[in-house]
Amino acid sequence: MPAPAIETENLSKEYPHGFLHLKKKTSLEGLTMQVEDGEVFGLLGPNGAGKSTTIKLLMGIIFPTAGSARMLGKPASEVSMHRDIGYLPEQPYFYDYLTATEVLDYFARFHGYSAAERAERVQKMLKKVGLETAGKIQLRKYSKGMLQRVGLAQAILHDPKLVILDEPMSGLDPVGRREVRDVILELKNAGKTILFSTHILPDAEMLCDRVGVIAGGRLRGVGAPGTIVGVKATGMEILFELGESATLPERIRAQAARSGTGYRMSVTENELYPALEELRVAGARITSVTQIKPTLEDFFMELVGKDRAQAAAVEVGAQ
């Protein structure tokens, strides 16, 4: 069994703050997790949860206060391993006096490619991220979305085994997001391991094999997007339409709400068949019956809500 692409053990980061730097602020607390070889792993959490801190620790941009991290079987501090890693920083910013072609060529040089190889790779990447016509424009004239695309291009330019993307959809319009999703899926199909952070939950649900939810600097759960929140349905949703002459029973009318040309109502699993029977008798046409499962968003909000409640309780206690 191959070694995990990423593994962290008790990874923690504290920042000193205050006038004399005597106080400590914990950004990440005891993170222990693994990203398996070849999987797409999403790091989810609200802003300030510790996602970027985790990624910066992995990339050696900041250093851990405690714990350790390994990537591709080697300690994260080993810079030579960066040959096999691609990294897109959050809100990437590059030398704005260079054109996209020049900045990609600059990054390609660190991988030791020949001039011909560099030219070929740069053109291929520009095409892949939809910038082939903007390659000769200085980056200072680029929009945020275009910079994000350059960032993605430089991250995958050298065909890395492991790709780490910090908020890859940030600043992109719907077309751009779709294109980035396609690139991630393409990388996945090519057998690459991908770790990306996001707070856009549908993206994570759509792309990830597994997700890890971080809130308040702590890992709150890891698993497949469906299983992390539990597979048990919390209820059933019925969509139905009603003929002009039909009238709804009082109980159903109280629960149903208008939805487009029809109605929508939520019931528990036990109430489903009696409700369907009542609707049949009333002459309603059932258009859809679906399970209601808690979404990743619900799970996410619950965690954030708990944290805020806890923080408020601590504050009240302190007072």
Next chain:
Amino acid sequence: MSRVLIVARNTFREAVRDRVLYNLVFFAFLMMASAVIVGQISMDIETVVMISLGLSAISLIGLLIAVFTGVGLVSKEIDKRTLHAVLAKPLQRWEFLIGKFAGLAVTLAVNTAAMAAGLFLALWLVKHSIARGDVVVLVAVYFILLKLMLVVALAMLFSCFTSPLLAILFTGGLYLAGLFVSELRVLQLTNLTPQMQKFFKVISYVLPNFGNYDVMGAAAHGRGVAGTLILHNTLYALLYCAIVLSAAAVIFSRKDLK
């Protein structure tokens, strides 16, 4: 080594595109105006005035670039976060630092060489000849360049652990202090305690000795400069830069970037 050169090349390109070399236009105007004015008010001291003025301008312009650009070499990359993508490549932090230093050193060398050429052109306009003794002007220019390397190294060191403003102040302060190192070494401190005397002695050897790099008077008056001084100044600059850059690399290698 090749990775250091990649960073150095890009640093030079950055300086060119950020119009750092535009100062040459100012220098050219200064030299042309000086040649015209000095040519008119001459009392057989036109060469001395031209050389003094030219070398002072080369030194001052170089110092401004060395301090301000030197401090910005690392701090700008940290502030703008351009460093994040760069350090994700197979590049050690010390390689990045040395590459940045080398890039600015080349920029300063090109800039200083161009200004020196301008100075010789102005001299030719004033004297209508270039004498063999004028070679000492080249030595003075070389010393200015060595001095600028030291200043860049110090600016980079300070920018690794403090804010750009403080780094500029520290570098400027150390430069000024370094001009008087020779005086400090011979200063009679008999009214101080032996410990304090020892402390000042040590300080006088730790501070960079910029005074040794000033041979403007000798150059202006056509006096020669001893070969041993050239060798001593070259080795001193190399060693001092190596020590300062090593310290900068140690600090930078452990620095959390924002």
